Amino acid sequence: MVNKTTSPPLWLLAELTYRCPLQCAYCSNPLEFTRYQNELDTDAWFSVLRQARAMGAAQLGFSGGEPLIRQDLEALVSEARQLGFYTNLLTSGVGLTAQRVNALAEAGLDHIQISLQAADPELAQALAGSAKAHANKLAMAKAVKAAGYPMVLNVVLHRHNIDQIGDLIALCDELGADAVELANCQYYGWAFLNRQALMPTREQLVRAEAETNRWRETLAARGRDMSLLFVVPDYFEQAPKACMGGWGSIFMTVAPDGAVLPCHSARELPMAFPNVKETSLQDIWYQSDAFNRFRGTQWMPALCQQCDDRDKDHGGCRCQAYLLTGDMNATDPVCQHSPQHGLLESLIAENSHNTPDQATLIPRNARQSKQLQGQAEIQSGLRQSGLAAPSPRQPLELIYRQ
Ligand code: SF4
């Protein structure tokens, strides 16, 4: 039965795998990604694509992990194309070859976005944990352009690379990029775990935005059409974002193991999510508790229910509220009206005195993931046996820090 008050999904993010050869300390994948080994096979993904398209989804992103690890990527792209999706591949570029760029183009892929870690190979290696990745990314950016795609590059900015912003934009210009997304790190998953080492200072942010504006003028004066999108980190804002355009409103993520989420970070919340192996996408979207939980305004705290902006920002991000306050029903602390907004002010103030140290970054890899899971399970076992005080479920990273 369809709940008539809910609009259909427009976006599907297909996270094909959590496997990835890189180890970015700002990765938004779940800390316990090694727990989800049971990836959907090709037929199961075909079924997901068909169901989502039948429901009305038109935009499709393939991501991960590194989606190029999946050898059936071309087949999935081809199926998506036949179904009428507009398709986008979000990749680190590792695993891409000129042949594969061409094969993906033949399969009907519409768009490729490659991420860069830094402007120079040394910092890129320190951040991604790979000596070869940077050179390969540059070569593949050129191959993508040569295959006739618009070249879109993405850089996650943080304390260790944000001062390189001028060099990063110059590099993108040299590569012939059509659009560059300068996305300041948002603190979910591994980025939340590493946030103290990743958060820039306010001065760094101001300088970086000014440098971006200078580059916009330079590019315009040269008649060069390369758009620069500078995304400010939420922690430095006063108003929360309308996360995913509203919970269960337009966006749906299917995780590698088939779990269906309103956004790719929602796995961090203390709630159960349905799986396409057991339930149809239609029932999940319209009927499941998970997707209905934060729709509308009924769930909101009084502060948001009485606020004129409630339909604009939907009370902010549930994952951010939970990670920062331990309560997924709270107003997002990014909001200046939130009683917990001071948490962010304190974090920014504390961090302004730290010296950036790459050695303190915890890399996103299988060994660390298993270790974090182990820590969480020990804590949970202690609580159940009464050897540790019961407490609300804490995000793994809080447990790890204890
Ligand atoms: S952010 Fe880095 S580690 Fe995470 S999936 Fe992307 S490339 Fe891999």
Ligand code: SF4
């Ligand atoms: S009080 Fe709630 S609805 Fe109002 S601006 Fe803040 S988060 Fe948005």
